[in-house]
Amino acid sequence: MSLKTYREAINEALLQEMKKDENVVVIGEDVAGGAGTNGEQDAWGGVLGVTKGLLKHFGRERVIDTPITETAIMGMASGAALTGLRPVAELMFVDFMGVCFDQILNQTAKFRYMFGGKAVTPLTIRTMYGGGLRAASQHSQCLYPMFTHVPGIKVVVPSNPYDAKGLLTQSIRDNDPVIFMEHKNLYDLSGDVPDESYSIPFGEANFTREGKDITFIGMGQTVDICNKVADTLKKEGKTSTVLDLRTLSPLDEDSILEASEETGKVVIVDESYPRCNIATDISALICQNSFDSLKAGIKMVTPPHTPVPFSPPLEDLYLPSEEKVLSAAKEIL
Amino acid sequence: MQLSREELIKAYTGMCMIREFDDAVHYEFAADAMPGFVHLYVGEEASAMGICMNLNEKDTIASTHRGHGHCIAKGCDVTDMMKELYGKKDGICGGKGGSMHIADLSKGMLGANGIVGGGPPIVLGAALTYKTKKTNNVSVGFFGDGASNQGSISESMNMATVLKLPAIFVCEDNGYAESTAREYAVGGSILDRGKAFGLDSHEVDGDNFFEVYDAAKQVIENARNGKGPALLHIKTSKVYGHFEGDAISYRTKEENERIKNDEDPLKIFKKKVTESGLLELSQLEALEEEAKGKIKIAIEESKKAEFPSAKDLLTDVYIKY
Ligand SMILES: Cc1ncc(C[n+]2csc(CCOP(=O)(O)OP(=O)(O)O)c2C)c(N)n1
Ligand SMILES: [Mg+2]
Numbered sequence: 001m002s003l004k005t006y007r008e009a010i011n012e013a014l015l016q017e018m019k020k021d022e023n024v025v026v027i028g029e030d031v032a033g034g035a036g037t038n039g040e041q042d043a044w045g046g047v048l049g050v051t052k053g054l055l056k057h058f059g060r061e062r063v064i065d066t067p068i069t070e071t072a073i074m075g076m077a078s079g080a081a082l083t084g085l086r087p088v089a090e091l092m093f094v095d096f097m098g099v100c101f102d103q104i105l106n107q108t109a110k111f112r113y114m115f116g117g118k119a120v121t122p123l124t125i126r127t128m129y130g131g132g133l134r135a136a137s138q139h140s141q142c143l144y145p146m147f148t149h150v151p152g153i154k155v156v157v158p159s160n161p162y163d164a165k166g167l168l169t170q171s172i173r174d175n176d177p178v179i180f181m182e183h184k185n186l187y188d189l190s191g192d193v194p195d196e197s198y199s200i201p202f203g204e205a206n207f208t209r210e211g212k213d214i215t216f217i218g219m220g221q222t223v224d225i226c227n228k229v230a231d232t233l234k235k236e237g238k239t240s241t242v243l244d245l246r247t248l249s250p251l252d253e254d255s256i257l258e259a260s261e262e263t264g265k266v267v268i269v270d271e272s273y274p275r276c277n278i279a280t281d282i283s284a285l286i287c288q289n290s291f292d293s294l295k296a297g298i299k300m301v302t303p304p305h306t307p308v309p310f311s312p313p314l315e316d317l318y319l320p321s322e323e324k325v326l327s328a329a330k331e332i333l
Numbered sequence: 334m335q336l337s338r339e340e341l342i343k344a345y346t347g348m349c350m351i352r353e354f355d356d357a358v359h360y361e362f363a364a365d366a367m368p369g370f371v372h373l374y375v376g377e378e379a380s381a382m383g384i385c386m387n388l389n390e391k392d393t394i395a396s397t398h399r400g401h402g403h404c405i406a407k408g409c410d411v412t413d414m415m416k417e418l419y420g421k422k423d424g425i426c427g428g429k430g431g432s433m434h435i436a437d438l439s440k441g442m443l444g445a446n447g448i449v450g451g452g453p454p455i456v457l458g459a460a461l462t463y464k465t466k467k468t469n470n471v472s473v474g475f476f477g478d479g480a481s482n483q484g485s486i487s488e489s490m491n492m493a494t495v496l497k498l499p500a501i502f503v504c505e506d507n508g509y510a511e512s513t514a515r516e517y518a519v520g521g522s523i524l525d526r527g528k529a530f531g532l533d534s535h536e537v538d539g540d541n542f543f544e545v546y547d548a549a550k551q552v553i554e555n556a557r558n559g560k561g562p563a564l565l566h567i568k569t570s571k572v573y574g575h576f577e578g579d580a581i582s583y584r585t586k587e588e589n590e591r592i593k594n595d596e597d598p599l600k601i602f603k604k605k606v607t608e609s610g611l612l613e614l615s616q617l618e619a620l621e622e623e624a625k626g627k628i629k630i631a632i633e634e635s636k637k638a639e640f641p642s643a644k645d646l647l648t649d650v651y652i653k654y
Pocket of ligand 1: 029372398447
């Protein structure tokens, strides 16, 4: 066990899985960097350095820099997964799914079902998402609901370094296409991470706080906000349950209902656009299955239904924050 | 090439404004005074100016993530642009877009773009408007060597030929896409791709304003006269890295020096016009100083300007929450 950042935890999972299984290859734009140049090879290791260092272990045959061509990247990775490799393809920013969604939506997600169960597609797509870096409308989106909408894809949203390593290991070993979503604000977050390899099963949400007055449900970066608000409320004598969903597909429905029933008061914090997002989905789940246990209307803290603005004060207003979550909680406490 | 004194002055003024703007952004960003991602155009100025001096206000361009130069060359106000980079309310897009999304439709600037390969399909649309309405206008789509590998670029070139659109594709080939060399990432040649899709395709020395200007003049005139689309493959180089903060470890020191010293389009322009007696050195230096002054003011005003207010978050979108 040692202290590692979210970035290092992801890097370590890749390194260990690549060592363990020679079918694992990393594919993407500048995942090593420096290809064809007279300068440093492995010059970038991904835009934010997450894959840095893999090149020296595995060479360019397994750390594959590509042209800028997301459709071909996603298609190539899908086809390779279908025929014997276990690729980890990088979609640099999730916003770029717009360029290549057919290969994900209509191809890789459908193979297994559409081919009558004959296909196995062990593909992992790693991608960065989320706001806070002043990266504006086309580099800040939180698009996981676009993937949860599609049957056949698993959707993973780690909130901390420990989960990032265990869930990425599981993603790579899993035989279905997985989209593994890394919040770009979390890369420098540190936490205890075992040095040895381990995996965390999908569909098992994590209770990070247990209490009896109110329940917060978060995912990815919003888990940290929920935890902080729970700690603030504790000082005021109120105890909270906090549930980190960890994976959005599969969704741990049992834990969601359990967490909701523990307190009867639920605040869901979701950074994605407010229409048809995870918060609305969970809210519907709770209302359908345990309406009688609710003591107040469910609160959802999400951004407004606008693109992500560039200007720092606007982006701060746009994103879910501790203040917003606390005031939503106080409305129902 | 027959450029008047006024035109030469306009060309150099434009290139100086681009240079000063992006040099200033380089320093401001390094001083942590500026939010977000910025991609600088220093070293490529002759391309934007050589192309845009052949366009009128009704012609349009679509730009890239490295768009400041295109915006300035197409007539966007530098103070409004600078305010945008600082996220200010009076920025050219109200602070909502930032560096990668500068647009000014009144100037024919249809937008920078955060999506590599996002612009050229939009250019097809503008060109379709001009063809349908018989306006004799043209639309120009800029993209990089890296972007040339996107399907959207191939699809756009093909459609432009099929519909004989007044669309000009300008590939600004600076040798790198992020840290990846063109030699690695581009199969075959960019010029041949244009030819393969039936475009009138030319390779141009992008460090030489006059070469760009001449090549652009010819293909733009042709497009205006209904002769269809063209590709200019402009060979150039960028002084700074991919974005601000890039250590540029994929380029050698010698290469960085060469780009700065031997491939500077401003130096090359200056040498040409002074040696041929078209303009005086002192005149050119005065233009440089003038540009410096304007950018200094743009920065001062931008820093003083107000941020948007909370209500601005919910405007310009069809649903209010
Ligand atoms: C669809 C898409 N893929 C990847 C990126 C990330 N990205 C931004 S700029 C860039 C390199 C572009 O290279 P090039 O087209 O040569 O332009 P240059 O930066 O050299 O001007 C990349 C990969 C992006 N913004 N959009
Ligand atoms: Mg380039």
